[in-house]
Amino acid sequence: MIRVLIADDHNVFVEGIESLISGSSEMEVAERCYTVTSVVECLGRMPIDVVLLDISFPQIQDGLSLCEYITRHYPATRVVALTMHDDASLIKRVVKKGARGFLLKNTTKTELLQAIRTVHGEKPYFNEVITNILLHDEPRTRKPVNGAGLKPNLTPRETEVLALIAQGMTTQQMATQLFVSVKAVEFHRSSLLMKFGVPNTALLVKTAMEMRVID
DSSP states (O other): OEEEEEEOSOHHHHHHHHHHHHTOSSEEEEEEEOSHHHHHHHHHHSOOSEEEEETTSSSHHHHHHHHHHHHHHOTTSEEEEEESOOOHHHHHHHHHTTOSEEEETTOOHHHHHHHHHHHHTTOOEEOHHHHHHHHTOOOOOOOOSSTTTOOOOOOHHHHHHHHHHHTTOOHHHHHHHHTSOHHHHHHHHHHHHHHHTOSSHHHHHHHHHHTTSOO
8 A cells, every 4th residue: 555645735735636546445645734844743753655745835945845855864755746837947956856756736636646656666757748848948047046145035933943053952952942843853954954055054054144144
C-alpha cells in the first residue's frame, strides 16, 4: 500500500484529491496537512511514501523550502509538486529541490494515480504538457534571488526563528520557546538559509544584519 500525504492549504482541493485516491486499492491517504509545520511533524512520526505538495504552500518560497527539506531529511519519501503555475523556471527550481514529479492542479484522476505509482517506483514523472513547456523554454538572464539590498520575504515564524538564532539559541531552546518541534525549527532554519542564499547560520545572521532585517 502506497501511503500518501496531501500538503495544501486549501481544504476543498485536499478533499478533492483525497476522493480521487480513495478509490484506489493500491494507495491510501495517510494524512492531510494544511500547514508547513504539520507536514514536518507528520513526517517525523509516520512513514510516508509520496507527498503531494502544493508548491505555493503557503507561498512559492515556502513550498520550495519544504520540498528541499523533505527530500534531504526523508530521501525515501517522493515529492510530487502540484501547482497552478506552468512556468518553466519554476518547474526547473522544483526539480532542483528534489521533486520527482510535477503536475498541474487540473490533472485527471488517471494521471494523478499514474504519477504516484511512477515516483513510488523510483522513476520521475513529467507529463507531455510539462515536458513541452521545458523543451520550449528559452534561456533567460537569471537574476539574483534577493538582488542587491533587497530583503527576502519572510513568514512571521521565520522572523521569530531568525531573531532567536541571532540571540545564539540552540535548536532545542528555540523549539521550547516557540512551542514547536525541533524538526519544525530545523525546517524554518533551512528555509532562512535558502532565502538569504547563505550556507550557514553565522553568515545568515551577518547577512540579515547587513540587510537590516535584524538589529
